Amino acid sequence: MRYKSIITAAILGTSLIVAPGCKDEFAEVNTNPSAVTKADVRFLFTKTLAEFEPSKYQQWFYNNLQYMLPWTQATLSNEAGNQAAMNLMGAYESSQSQVVNIKLYTEEIKYVLSLMEEGERAKYENIRVMCNPLLVYLGIFGTDMYGSLAYSDAGKALHELILTPGYEDQESLFNTWLTQLDEAIEVLTSNKADQVTLGAQDFVYQGDTEKWAKFANSLKLKIAVRLLHVNKAKALEIAQQVATSPAGIMNSLDDDFFYCKGSQEYHFGDDVLDGQGRGIGSQHLIEFLVNHKDPRVRFVFQKNDFNSMVVQAFLDHKIDLPPYIKEAANINNGKFEGWKAPGEPWVRYFGAPINTDARNNGATNDAYFNYNKFKIGDKQYYPMARMNREMLQGQKDYTFPDAPEVSVTEDKQDNAWYGLHFSSAEVNLYLAELKLLGANLPQSAAEYFKQGIELSVLEYDKLAELNKIPYYSDVYDKKEATLALMDNEINNLLESADYQLSGSTKEQLEKVYIQQYIHFLLFPQDQYVQVRRSGVPMRGSKILAWQDFSTTAGDPNFAIPRRWTINSPLQSDLMYQIKVDAFKAQGYTTGTQDPKILNFERVWYDKGAPNFGEGPNF
Structure with a gap:
């Protein structure tokens, strides 16, 4: 069908201008699929990487600042203070669209490769599997608040005409993603000499396959900790596999997934902090x-x-x-x-x-x-x-x-935005948690814990420097101090009893979860998931206690949703029955904003986890 080739060309970013003298060439592209093989797979990968965006503007404006950060008690939902309706969901952004968007490009990469001769196609194996951790990361992001989603057959409408991809439950998704990550690790650690290299086309790791292998291997821990309440044995097994993998783990700032598309990429234009009000710290x-x-x-x-x-x-x-x-x-x-x-x-x-x-x-x-x-x-x-x-x-x-x-003084310097989507600190804090829960790992929980804190502080300092935040290296008021990390600050921090592992296993777990909580302040969905699965911060803590939102009599627990509200599917939707069946299988009530229902009806891996503020229940 001719429209398929036209859409393919558009996805490849090809500039096709219909002008006198070009008509015959355009027709050839439409009728000759082999013409598409001229597309450079490296550029397709760069486009895939450029489209990688866990939290878009509306996710920050609604999901993060209106719901997740206030619900985890990190910030307030309103400049006038939290209000009684803060646990009611209104507008929000779906977190599933990102993985579908990326899958469109990864499916296109596979299609273009399928048109090549076998020998030529083999040269792109590294690039093909480097897409896997990107898909898995966004897949986890997409399932956290919904549960089942369309994944394996998603993004295949263009070449395979699959318009109704089936929904897969979380257990199946996690198995699929672990397989994809293992494939990436195997290919990327095989050291094939004939592989096409990316260099600057990879603006995260500059084509360094060893770092991509570490990323893929370490990402398995994000799945492992989500499995702890439904399959603890498998979670611990995954942790042991990660720790002994020849790929290694992310363990330094050089390994971190720092992300900047270019000198004029500012993340998004509209102000997510809504003037001066939202995002006030608790x-x-x-x-x-x-x-x-x-x-x-x-x-x-x-x-x-x-x-x-x-x-x-x-x-x-x-x-x-x-x-x-x-x-x-x-x-x-x-x-x-x-x-x-x-x-x-x-x-x-x-x-x-x-x-x-x-x-x-x-x-x-x-x-x-x-x-x-x-x-x-x-x-x-x-x-x-x-x-x-x-x-x-x-x-x-x-x-x-x-x-x-006084005359106004402004800092108007434009600066590209730098993000950090996955980090060595996160990896070490997961390993500390999993070690405490019984995983056979080469280092002690205390060593992972200490490394996690140190790396987290260093990573945030680097982000602040790269983003040139106000006061980082210069002051306006002579009685101010700059914000850059100072000598011995980390050592002094680690001397605090609250930043050292001691006490019972539950007390040590609480400290690990508090450090995860702090590290995830700029990653609200990960922070929300951590609070949801750990019950930390917890009531009565001597370190960082969970607070009651409401003091109204008869409402001491103030129900907080544990998943997003889901609209009831329309019968005109081609996916109607697939969605109905998926929601029914998970026991979801659709179309409700009742926080008590959204608190009770949990995604699969959240079943068995403690309620908010209850603390670890292993």
């Missing part, structure tokens, strides 16, 4: 990070607006400072003289209470949520730490806070 989390002098608070969250000059301006205009800022300042006869211990760079990070009733208390509302209290004339100041915009987007301008009558 009070208990910010206090934990600051009290332990954890450098990651400086990289994930942005300094508030109350530098020494703003504090002095409030004093000069005889306007009350927020009480927690006043308490941190040394003020004498109406003059700001400096900060109390711990001083800069720690004193401009404050979070807000997460309780849905907090803003109903007059004093609390005035201290945190009444923004009219944080003004001098018409100029607004923000006393709390919000997620750092420039860690999420490039091309963001920053206005340095100052007194209202």
